[in-house]
Every structure is written in structure tokens, then in C-alpha cells.
Amino acid sequence: MSSLDAMYQELILDHARHPHGKGLAPTFDGESFQVNPTCGDRIRVRVSLGDPAVGRAAGGDLAVGWPVVADLTWDGQGCSISQASASMMGDLVRGKDLSEAAALGEAFGELMRSRGRGIDPDLADRLGDAVALEGVSRYPMRIKCALLGWMALKDAVARAATGDASPARIPEGI
Amino acid sequence: MTASPALSDQELAAIRSDFPVLGRRGEDGRPLVYLDSGATSQRPRVVMDAMRDFAENHNAAVHRGAHTLAGEATEAFEDARAAVARFVGASPGELVFASGTTGAMNLLTAALGAASEGRGQGLGRRFAILPGERIVVTQAEHHSNLVPWQELAARTGAELAWLRVGADGRLRLDDLPAVINSRTRLLAFTHASNVTGAITDVGAVVAAARQIGALTVLDAAQSAPHLAVDLAALGVDFAAFSAHKMLGPNGIGALYGRAELLEALPPGFTGGSMVEIVTMREATFLPPPNRFEAGTQAVTEAIGWAAAVGYLAHLGMGRVEAHERALTARLLSGLAELPGVRVLGPAEAAGRLGAVSVDLDGVHPHDAGQYLDAQGIAVRVGHHCAQPVHRALGVHSSTRASLGLYNTAAEVDRFVAALGQVRDYFGAGL
Numbered sequence: 001m002s003s004l005d006a007m008y009q010e011l012i013l014d015h016a017r018h019p020h021g022k023g024l025a026p027t028f029d030g031e032s033f034q035v036n037p038t039c040g041d042r043i044r045v046r047v048s049l050g051d052p053a054v055g056r057a058a059g060g061d062l063a064v065g066w067p068v069v070a071d072l073t074w075d076g077q078g079c080s081i082s083q084a085s086a087s088m089m090g091d092l093v094r095g096k097d098l099s100e101a102a103a104l105g106e107a108f109g110e111l112m113r114s115r116g117r118g119i120d121p122d123l124a125d126r127l128g129d130a131v132a133l134e135g136v137s138r139y140p141m142r143i144k145c146a147l148l149g150w151m152a153l154k155d156a157v158a159r160a161a162t163g164d165a166s167p168a169r170i171p172e173g174i
Numbered sequence: 175m176t177a178s179p180a181l182s183d184q185e186l187a188a189i190r191s192d193f194p195v196l197g198r199r200g201e202d203g204r205p206l207v208y209l210d211s212g213a214t215s216q217r218p219r220v221v222m223d224a225m226r227d228f229a230e231n232h233n234a235a236v237h238r239g240a241h242t243l244a245g246e247a248t249e250a251f252e253d254a255r256a257a258v259a260r261f262v263g264a265s266p267g268e269l270v271f272a273s274g275t276t277g278a279m280n281l282l283t284a285a286l287g288a289a290s291e292g293r294g295q296g297l298g299r300r301f302a303i304l305p306g307e308r309i310v311v312t313q314a315e316h317h318s319n320l321v322p323w324q325e326l327a328a329r330t331g332a333e334l335a336w337l338r339v340g341a342d343g344r345l346r347l348d349d350l351p352a353v354i355n356s357r358t359r360l361l362a363f364t365h366a367s368n369v370t371g372a373i374t375d376v377g378a379v380v381a382a383a384r385q386i387g388a389l390t391v392l393d394a395a396q397s398a399p400h401l402a403v404d405l406a407a408l409g410v411d412f413a414a415f416s417a418h419k420m421l422g423p424n425g426i427g428a429l430y431g432r433a434e435l436l437e438a439l440p441p442g443f444t445g446g447s448m449v450e451i452v453t454m455r456e457a458t459f460l461p462p463p464n465r466f467e468a469g470t471q472a473v474t475e476a477i478g479w480a481a482a483v484g485y486l487a488h489l490g491m492g493r494v495e496a497h498e499r500a501l502t503a504r505l506l507s508g509l510a511e512l513p514g515v516r517v518l519g520p521a522e523a524a525g526r527l528g529a530v531s532v533d534l535d536g537v538h539p540h541d542a543g544q545y546l547d548a549q550g551i552a553v554r555v556g557h558h559c560a561q562p563v564h565r566a567l568g569v570h571s572s573t574r575a576s577l578g579l580y581n582t583a584a585e586v587d588r589f590v591a592a593l594g595q596v597r598d599y600f601g602a603g604l
């Protein structure tokens with residue numbers, strides 16, 4: 001398989017053509033708008049947080065926990081890599097608590113920086129469909145595309161925490 | 175002017191051998207097809223050689239110091255200024271070195287801002303832009319000739335108005351009467367769009383500006399590399415262009431200003447090398463062009479740029495233009511055959527340059543660019559630093575092939591063939 005085919009696996013093109021979670025929910029706790037400066041591609045991500053998933057951690061301490069990503073929706077314009085990545089990201093983090101979501105973000109970041117050398121198989125396992133984006137790591141110019149949604153997620157969660165739900169004004173117009 | 179003949183195959187082969195990077199191979203082992211000269215052009219060996227010779231034998235600070243090297247460096251720097259000025263129909267005193275087109279535009283807006291704040295005494299007053307006056311730009315501009323004017327308008331309280339771009343990618347010159355009124359002080363516009371390739375009828379804009387005494391500022395970043403440009407004959411007041419798009423190095427460009435205007439304009443950037451007498455409270459400034467060249471200049475790059483214009487002048491810009499126009503025509507007719515490919519800009523080679531941007535139905539430019547890169551074809555994808563013109567043409571971004579004098583018909587054909595496969599690869603239109 002050529003590097004190009006490795007990057008554009010069928011799974012990725014499928015997600016890009018039929019993205020999951022695309023279309024913004026009207027209510028949310030945190031929102032972020034991110035732009036890829038190279039191409040002007042943009043994404044808006046909205047997260048709704050739910051109460052800590054009490055008792056979900058096997059045999060864990062039931063009293064404390066992180067809020068859970070109850071819903072993640074997004075909308076945006078972008079290449080197949082950015083669209084597929086956002087779609088896979090939503091699938092991955094919905095229902096996870098914020099600490100797990102952040103860890104997945106870190107793992108995905110590591111995958112993107114791996115320059116095609118691969119990452120720890122256990123880590124890779126946890127990334128679900130998103131591991132198919134490994135081929136992007138051979139193309140430094142495209143890593144930003146794959147990370148765009150993840151950057152927005154991180155920022156949206158931070159905004160939810162500070163209560164400053166929406167990003168600064170975005171210029172509209174011709 | 176009689177049309178110059180295009181380059182022969184032999185001449186083209188000789189030219190290509192002057193550009194070392196054209197010997198590179200793509201990922202697939204085939205020779206690199208470089209179709210991104212609109213972003214930055216490749217450099218012939220004479221440019222690298224001139225810069226190396228200067229660094230090895232003559233490097234010194236210019237306009238200061240009295241030793242032999244300093245004298246040689248100063249002479250080489252001023253010779254370079256004269257060579258670049260001559261290339262665009264200007265006199266040396268009208269050519270201010272800057273870091274590029276963007277640097278030149280900011281140099282100019284900083285100077286106009288200073289004049290608007292009362293600097294420049296009596297002479298500078300003619301440049302003051304007052305609240306409620308108008309600065310006119312166009313929808314076709316590169317951000318480099320748009321954002322500095324937005325900022326100047328915000329600083330001065332001036333209002334911004336613009337000429338629109340029509341569906342054919344050309345400037346709507348029929349907007350001129352509507353955007354020009356008695357309060358219009360300045361029109362900044364591009365000679366050729368880096369997205370649509372459309373060449374502006376400079377004479378029409380200059381004539382409209384003159385009727386009301388407004389200044390004209392021409393972005394010649396795309397025209398200077400591909401057309402014979404005579405700024406004096408065009409009649410614009412100011413112009414800017416970059417070395418790195420015309421076979422020269424990065425980090426240098428120029429602001430052209432008519433002598434009489436530069437004479438009266440106060441400096442926007444100040445510091446060393448642009449002053450006469452400095453006391454603790456104030457300073458007097460040198461005459462142009464040095465008044466506008468604060469700080470140590472990009473001397474080695476100036477030397478390289480002079481070699482680049484020497485190379486272009488030797489070929490003759492008429493022939494460069496004829497060669498590129500023939501390739502552009504071939505490119506446009508090839509693209510016209512491809513389903514799902516829309517050219518953003520004039521469909522005919524006349525009145526346009528070889529920067530050809532396309533919208534591919536169902537494929538994002540980044541994906542298209544990646545596919546082409548895997549075939550060893552370098553194009554630019556994205557908004558090319560010109561978001562408004564994309565918006566005007568109803569797209570977000572595009573895939574652009576931009577020709578240089580070293581491109582061949584075979585390269586154009588390889589690009590067209592590869593582009594024809596892109597939509598299939600990504601399953602568009604299935």
C-alpha cells in the first residue's frame with residue numbers, strides 16, 4: 001500500500017463521507033471554534049457534560065469522579081482528514097469522563113507525532129477507529145487537519161469548566 | 175508592441191538546467207513538477223552564486239564605515255537597487271527596499287498613519303487621511319494588500335470601500351463610480367490576482383483615481399515576475415513587489431513611490447541609518463529612499479535579487495510572457511475537458527496570468543493537493559492568503575497550479591492528467 005493509500009484508508013473516507021455527530025446540538029456547556037490557518041478550514045465543537053459516571057469504574061470509589069461527555073456535536077468545513085477525525089473523535093469520547101477524554105486526546109496527539117513509527121499497541125487499541133489516521137503522521141503538513149477537532153474539544157471542555165461557554169466573536173460577512 | 179516569440183524547446187531545456195531544484199524527483203521517482211511559482215519561484219544558479227560571492231568576498235555593513243569592504247558592499251547594494259528599479263521602469267531613488275510585498279505595504283501604511291497623526295510637517299499633510307475619508311481596496315486582494323489598509327482605516331477613522339469581483343473572476347471596474355467619491359483618498363489594488371490570475375486594467379483605475387486626486391497603490395507581487403512592468407508608464411503612485419516570486423531570494427522586496435511623493439512622505443519606521451542629525455529630543459531624516467530603510471538592510475538578498483532581474487531581463491519579459499501565456503492556454507483547455515472541475519477566474523488565457531485555481535466538485539483542496547504531491551506534482555491548496563476572493567466566488571478554498579517560466583507543456587499535461595484522476599480516487603461524483 002502506498003503512503004497515500006495508507007493515509008486515505010476506506011474507513012477514513014467513509015467517516016468523511018458520512019460523518020458521525022455532525023450538526024450542532026442547540027444546547028451545550030462548552031463550545032469552541034478553531035481554524036486551521038493553512039487552509040482556513042474551520043470547526044465548531046459543542047460538548048454537553050453529564051454528572052460523574054458514578055460506579056462505572058470497575059470496583060472503583062463511587063464518591064468522586066469526573067463529569068462525563070454526555071454529548072459532542074460539531075460542524076465545519078474541511079478536508080477528509082479533518083472531517084473523519086472529528087467524526088471518530090466524537091464516537092470515541094461520547095460517554096467517557098473528562099479525564100479519559102483528555103488521555104485519549106494525548107494518545108491521539110502521540111499517534112500524530114509518531115511519523116509512521118507506530119505507538120504502544122495498548123494505547124492504539126484505545127483509540128478505536130481513530131487509529132486508522134496513523135498514516136497522517138507521515139505527512140507533517142496534514143497533522144493539523146487531524147488535530148483540529150481535538151483542539152476544539154480541549155478548548156470546549158475548558159470553556160465549560162470556566163462557565164465562559166462560547167468563543168470570542170467570529171467575523172461574518174463577505 | 176509586437177508579440178515576442180515563445181521559448182523554443184532548446185531554450186527551455188537550457189533554462190531548466192539553470193535551476194538545480196528542478197532536478198529533484200517526486201515520491202514516485204518521476205521528475206518533480208513544480209507548479210507553485212505563484213507562492214514562491216525557484217532560483218537559478220546565478221542568484222545563489224551572486225549571493226555566495228558577496229558573502230565570501232565583499233560582505234560588510236553598507237552606508238557606514240570607511241573601509242574597503244564597506245565601500246564595495248555599499249556600491250554593490252546601490253547597484254542592486256538601480257538594477258531592480260530599472261527592471262520596473264523606476265529610478266533608483268524611487269525604490270525603497272523592504273522585506274517583501276507585505277513589508278512594503280506595511281511600510282507605506284505606517285508612513286501614511288504617521289502623516290495622518292501630523293508627522294511630516296507641512297509636506298506630509300497631503301497624505302493625512304481624516305476620519306470619514308475613504309480608502310478603496312478590492313475583493314481580489316491578497317491579505318497583504320488588504321489587512322494593512324483595514325488597520326490604517328481603523329487608526330485614522332477612514333471608511334473602507336471596495337471593488338467587487340465578478341463571476342468571471344475579474345474586478346468589477348463598473349463599481350468605480352460607486353466607490354470613488356470626493357472623500358476617496360487612496361485606491362489600493364492588485365495588478366494580477368494570485369487566485370484568479372486576472373490582470374487588472376491599471377489604466378482605468380488610475381484614470382478614475384486621478385479625476386479626484388486620489389493616490390494609487392499597486393500590488394505588483396504577481397505581475398512583476400510574469401509581465402513586462404513599467405511602473406512609470408502605468409502611472410501608479412506607489413507599488414510593491416517581492417524578490418522571491420521573481421527568481422530571487424526571500425526576505426527582500428520593494429516599495430516603489432513616485433519621487434515627488436517619497437520626498438514629502440514622513441517615515442513610518444524609524445531608527446538607525448535613516449537619520450541625519452539626532453539629539454536627545456528629535457531627529458532629522460535622510461532623503462528617500464534611505465529615509466524609509468530603517469535598520470540594517472538585507473544586503474545579500476538585494477545582490478541576489480539583482481542577479482534574478484538580470485536573468486529575467488536577459489531572457490526578455492516579453493518572451494517570458496509569451497511562453498507562460500501559451501502554457502496557460504494549454505492548461506485552461508486541458509482543464510475545460512475535465513468533469514467536475516471549475517476554473518476560478520477567466521477561462522481564456524488573454525488578460526490573465528498562469529496562476530490557475532480550481533474548485534473540484536466533491537473533493538477538498540487539501541486532499542487533492544495530497545494526491546498530486548504523491549504524483550510528484552507541487553501545487554498550492556487552501557485560500558492562498560486571499561479569503562475574500564474565494565468567498566466572492568462561492569468557495570472556501572481552492573487548488574492552484576501556478577506557472578513559472580521554467581515550466582513545460584509536458585508538465586502541464588502531467589498535471590491535467592493527474593487532476594483528472596483526483597475525483598475518482600476520492601469517490602467524488604459516484
Ligand SMILES: Cc1ncc(COP(=O)(O)O)c(C=O)c1O
Nearest residue numbers: 274275276316318368395396416
Ligand atoms: C498578489 C500578492 N500580493 C502580495 C503577496 C505577498 O507577498 P510577500 O509574502 O512576499 O510579502 C503575494 C504573495 O504571497 C501575492 O501573491
